Amino acid sequence: MADTSSPVSGLAERYATALFELAEDEKGLAELEADVGRFATMHDQSDDLQSFIRSPVYSAEEQMRALEGVLNHAEIKGIVANFLRVVAANRRLFAVPDILTAFRKLVAAHRGETSAEVTSAEPLSEAHAAALKDALKQSLGKDVTLDTKVDPSLIGGLIVKVGSRMIDSSLRTKLSSLKLAMKEVG
Structure with missing residues (x-):
């Protein structure tokens, strides 16, 4: 999987595993994968979103408000939206790109x-x-x-x-x- 020498990769794998297990419980893996893909695409195509996610200067409240705007714009709801809110509340937004990559690897291995x-x-x-x-x-x-x-x-x-x-x-x-x-x- 990921390089375990990086603390972010271990964190990302734990979060990705939690998201994957939620998907299996809900039998909504395809829907989750589509929502994760939409968020990842938005992230990859927006320098502003990338900078925002990496920046430690924003407060948790500011991150939550901005994340809500992104989720509403992308029409991401349900498990993925709640999951990203938890990540933001835990001040781990910086790990979201690695989490999404790890999640996609888990889905691929599952298939x-x-x-x-x-x-x-x-x-x-x-x-x-x-x-x-x-x-x-x-x-x-x-x-x-x-x-x-x-x-x-x-x-x-x-x-x-x-x-x-x-x-x-x-x-x-x-x-x-x-x-x-x-x-x-x-």
């Missing part, structure tokens, strides 16, 4: 799938995501769930992590390698 973290310079189109899923399925021999993130600093290409394996075909990495090779030549 017999493997999870791949994919970081791209721009959001993947549905066609590109489907093609990547097919390629990974052929390579790994099992269905793959994609956990996508956007990082414009990659310039182009992808970084794909499956378990302990990572494939970095980003333009940023290729340019860094070229820069290093040029220094060695000169």
Whole structure:
């Protein structure tokens, strides 16, 4: 699963496990997964939301008010909304991205799938995501769930992590390698 050397990853796994167990009890895993996906997409596409979640300067009350606005905008209700409120009340909003990633890994494992973290310079189109899923399925021999993130600093290409394996075909990495090779030549 996650790197257990980080205190955030252990925290994220505990929270994700709690959310997953709530989903199993309610038999609403698909609905929960959709709500988690909506919140994750909003997070990935909003620099303001990312900054807000990471910032320790906001009071618990301010975090709760802002979170309510985000949940209402995304039309997230029920278990996921209540879960995020508990996370905010416990002053753990900074761990939400890791919690959502850990939750998606648990869901994938439950379905017999493997999870791949994919970081791209721009959001993947549905066609590109489907093609990547097919390629990974052929390579790994099992269905793959994609956990996508956007990082414009990659310039182009992808970084794909499956378990302990990572494939970095980003333009940023290729340019860094070229820069290093040029220094060695000169």
